[in-house]
Amino acid sequence: xxxxxxxxxxxxxSVGDRVTITCRASQxxxxxxxxxxxxxxxxxxxxxxxxxxxxxxxxSRFSGSGSGTEFTLTIxxxxxxxxxxxxxxxxxxxxxxxxGQGTKVEVK
Amino acid sequence: EVQLVESGGGLVQPxxxxxxxxxxxxxxxxSYWMGWVRQAPGKGLEWVANIKQDGSEKNYVDSVxxxxxxxxxxxxxxxxxxxxxxxxxxxxxxxxxxDRDAYTYFDHWGQGTLVTVSS
Numbered sequence: 001x002x003x004x005x006x007x008x009x010x011x012x013x014s015v016g017d018r019v020t021i022t023c024r025a026s027q028x029x030x031x032x033x034x035x036x037x038x039x040x041x042x043x044x045x046x047x048x049x050x051x052x053x054x055x056x057x058x059x060s061r062f063s064g065s066g067s068g069t070e071f072t073l074t075i076x077x078x079x080x081x082x083x084x085x086x087x088x089x090x091x092x093x094x095x096x097x098x099x100g101q102g103t104k105v106e107v108k
Numbered sequence: 109e110v111q112l113v114e115s116g117g118g119l120v121q122p123x124x125x126x127x128x129x130x131x132x133x134x135x136x137x138x139s140y141w142m143g144w145v146r147q148a149p150g151k152g153l154e155w156v157a158n159i160k161q162d163g164s165e166k167n168y169v170d171s172v173x174x175x176x177x178x179x180x181x182x183x184x185x186x187x188x189x190x191x192x193x194x195x196x197x198x199x200x201x202x203x204x205x206x207d208r209d210a211y212t213y214f215d216h217w218g219q220g221t222l223v224t225v226s227s
Contacts (some may be wrong), residue, residue, distance in 0.1 A: 034213035036153075043203055043217035044153065055215070087153055094167070094211040099153040 002026050002093045006086075006100035012108045019075040021103045023088035028068045032092035035064055035073045038102075039084045047086075048073065075105075083107055110134040110216045112204045117221030124194050124225070130187040130204030130218055138162075138182040141207035144189050145214065146200035154200075157189065158207060172198075194225045 003026040013019050023033065031051035036044040046055045048064035051071055061076040075082055085104045091097040116128040128144070143158035157168045157178040166178050177190040187204055201222050205214035 032212075036214075038153075043220055044214075045217070046213060046215050049208070049213050049215075089153075089213060091212050097155055097211075097213070099155070102152045 002029060002090055002098055004088055004090055004098050004100040006088060006103050008103060009101070010104045010106065012106045013078050014108045015078055015080060017078045019078050019082075019105060021073045021086055021088075021105075023066075023071045023073070023100050025069045025071075025090055029090045029092035031067045032090060033064075033066070033071050034089045034091065034097075035062075036087045036089065037082075037084045038087065044087065078105070078107075080107065110206070112206065112216055112218035114202065114204050114218045114221040117202065117223045119224045119226065120194055121227050122195060122225055125190070125192045126194065126223055128189040128191070128202055128204075128221060128223070132185045132187065132204075132206075135206070135216075137180075137185040141210050142180060142187045143205050143207055143214070144178065144187075145203045145205050145217075146198075147203070147220075148197075148200045151200075156202070158211075159187070160210075191223070194223075196225050199223060199225045 005024045007022050033051045035048040038044040047058050052064045063074045085102045087102050088100040089097045111133045113131045120126050144156040159166045159178045175193045179188045201220040203220045204218040206216040208215040
């Protein structure tokens with residue numbers, strides 16, 4: 001099974017900061033990776049698919065990059081509305097893919 | 109507008125059963141793979157099961173194989189998850205999800221329904 005490891009587990013940043021979250025796969029997944037945002041008490045929301053494709057309606061301050069085993073989600077300028085937990089998901093090896101353990105983004 | 113609305117959650121005793129439903133609107137339900145993802149309290153996301161458009165293919169995470177059954181009724185635009193032999197570790201919010209394109213990522217999620225397994 002492919003394991004996904006996110007870092008850091010928690011991130012504290014100020015509004016306006018550039019924020020980067022890393023997701024590592026235990027083996028190559030090409031670019032079969034998605035990112036989700038989950039706000040407290042809400043369902044997750046798709047941000048990025050195929051490692052770097054921005055889902056329609058998602059603000060352009062979000063971007064994704066990487067391939068193989070290492071991926072990043074970047075928020076170019078953190079906004080108060082971005083306070084959430086972020087999850088990566090690989091979908092190369094199915095069924096259902098594997099999620100990372102999550103990265104909680106807090107305001108400093 | 110795409111909507112996925114789950115129902116059927118609640119308190120159930122260990123060893124008991126429960127059936128979750130997901131009513132779908134706003135897209136052609138019969139054209140998409142669908143699935144269930146769960147989240148234990150304070151924990152991360154775990155894919156549970158998925159089902160092909162015509163119901164001919166179904167997949168499950170190992171921990172629920174033989175206990176859970178996913179099904180769909182395309183005439184009713186509805187997805188189901190029948191859960192048997194429930195355990196404490198099945199306690200979670202269960203989300204109904206739409207798979208963008210067979211064995212990929214989930215582009216729409218319901219609001220979730222909480223299943224609590226406890227005596």
